[in-house]
Amino acid sequence: MIPAARPVIGAQERAAVDRVLASGLLAQGPEVAAFEAEFSSVVADRICVAVNSGTSALHLALLAAGIGPGDEVIVPSFTFAATANAVALTGAVPVFADIEPRHFCLDPAAVEAAIGPRTRAVMPVHLYGHPSDLRRLREICERHDLLLFEDAAQAHAASMDGVPVGAWGIAGSFSFYPTKNMTTGEGGLVATADEGLARKIRLLRNQGQERRYENEIVGLNNRMTDIHAAIGRVQLRQLAGWTADRQANARFFDEYLEGVVTPAVADGAAHVYHQYTIRVVGLDRDEFAAHLAAKGVGTGVYYPIPNHRLPAFARDVDLPETERAALECLSLPVYPSLTEAEREQVATAVNDVAAAGS
Template identity: 45%
Template sequence: MIPFLDLKAQYQSIKPEIDAAVLGVLGSTQYILGDEVAAFEREFAAFCNVKHAIAVNTGTSALHLALLAAGIGPGDEVITVPFTFVATVSAICYTGAKPVFVDIDPVTMCMDPTKLEAAITSRTKAIMPVHLYGQMADMDPIMEIAKRHNIPVIEDACQAHGAEYKGKRAGSIGISAGFSFYPGKNLGACGEGGIVVTNDDKQMETMRMLRDWGQSERYHHVMKGFNYRMDGIQGAILRVKLRHLENWTESRRSRAKLYDAGLAGSTRVTPPTQVADRRHVYHVYAVRSPERDRIREELTKANIQSGLHYPIPVHLQKAHEDLGHKVGDFPVSEKVASEVLSLPIFPEMTDEQVKTVADAVNNGGQRIAA
């Protein structure tokens, strides 16, 4: 069987480092925040080329705190996209604000800047582009529009660790950005985890208090906060993994190139587009096909796992029917959602495994002998 993701292989490749890091935290008894989390914050901030990083318990919490620190609250509107994981929209809803959608670009599947300005109203208080599947949104026009209207931009970089736009790292362009360390992410914890990054000193101070019950110091609660703290063990594990992330990223990118070659000229699927001015880190290798469901069934029969990211856009999810959207409101997102299929991709994947998957896609699930 070819798995969609192989976390066991990753763990085995760095087992001594991970085990030592975990035992170190157990010995220190710094189970919540602590020295390992603080060190990881410094190292991840440097990785993103920003001043500050605030480690939290999930990527959703990171986005939530970024919105709160930007002053978002009830009655406000935040513009984002409907083709994303639901957590993007949930974080907006947690603040009491209303999510306002703009459709996506059909090539990158990220926010379409040409549709952005029409969605801005007097209540728009933030714009949240999503760097989908490991490739960044077209940030220059988004930032230009935001600056013209004096609206902060918060990057949803939960799938974009190490991605770049014109040489700038994900998380370093907007006023802040949220990342997820869910285990399947390019940089994944052994459990839940997230982080928010910023260059703004005041935002950093606010978010540090908000993640820890609104405390300025122990038992001095200056605002209503949350229990969003990162565990010490996760901080230690993420420090180890961060040292390997660039090598893992280049391995993902090389797997993607092999897929590109194997699927070039395919009559069944369209491979993802690597935009020239961006560094795609391939959190997901998502092809598109009108016969997506059939291909997925063929792969399953060939013992090849695959994924769907995401088959129902957020505006059509029952949980968000209160927003009042209907089929046809965001046609590009809806079409893409009906066609995307995520193929296996992970750093430890072999050339032969990539070739096997590509051959199976091209040949109706039949494996071609090497």
């Protein structure tokens, strides 16, 4: 079975973990500082603050900017629940806006329509590794005096007009969960150009203290460990090559897939294919996936239930493109360790299932 995701952990990662274990310094220390310095090359030299998960990265960025009770933050519903969770955990209200159908990211027109008197911020998600329409979203935010937070959990090294994601808004948040384009095991990171915001996030991740026992504000323990950072430093060195491999696999699928809708790339966008997500139209998506599984091809459905219909958020909003995507989307294996034989097997299986069903 070709799995839907396959993290690459090699000898270098194991050696890096060994090095940290041998040092006896396991918690946040020099490896985290080095990882932060090195990751800044991915986000146009922004200041980086590493934390224990992508969810924490979103949460602390919002908290540090003062988002809280009484505020609304516009988010997509077609995303992992962490996006809206992070907003809700600050005491603010996530307001769901629809996506645009070609790239699955927030539709700027829908964002503008959702702005109300309590709106303080917009948090687009660069879903599947495709950058959101950052030009228009930033313009809308400037015009309405709103903060732009980027959920870049799935989009390491993606860019729009040559500017990397995570370098557009007040803060960009990344995840290093094992299935992401690079991993630390678990982990996350906030990128920002604002030194004051970075300091606040550093305080929030560490019980509100910069110096031990001199707690300045109320904070959490959301620190990354040196063990995780050491893994991340090795993975980061491979990110560019892995991204190119993902893009090459995507080009192959673009060329050979038939009978399904392949993912579009917006003008100016560099898509990093965290997922290669097709639309299954005119056939039942879940049956399509079951037929692929029978042919040895694993797939993922991200996300079958949009956030606005989850019990955690239940909202009575009309988001037709979100609903359609939730029914039609199917993600194929596209990761860098996919062999040429495997990608041919994936393409043949998709084409055969599509042809049999049409």
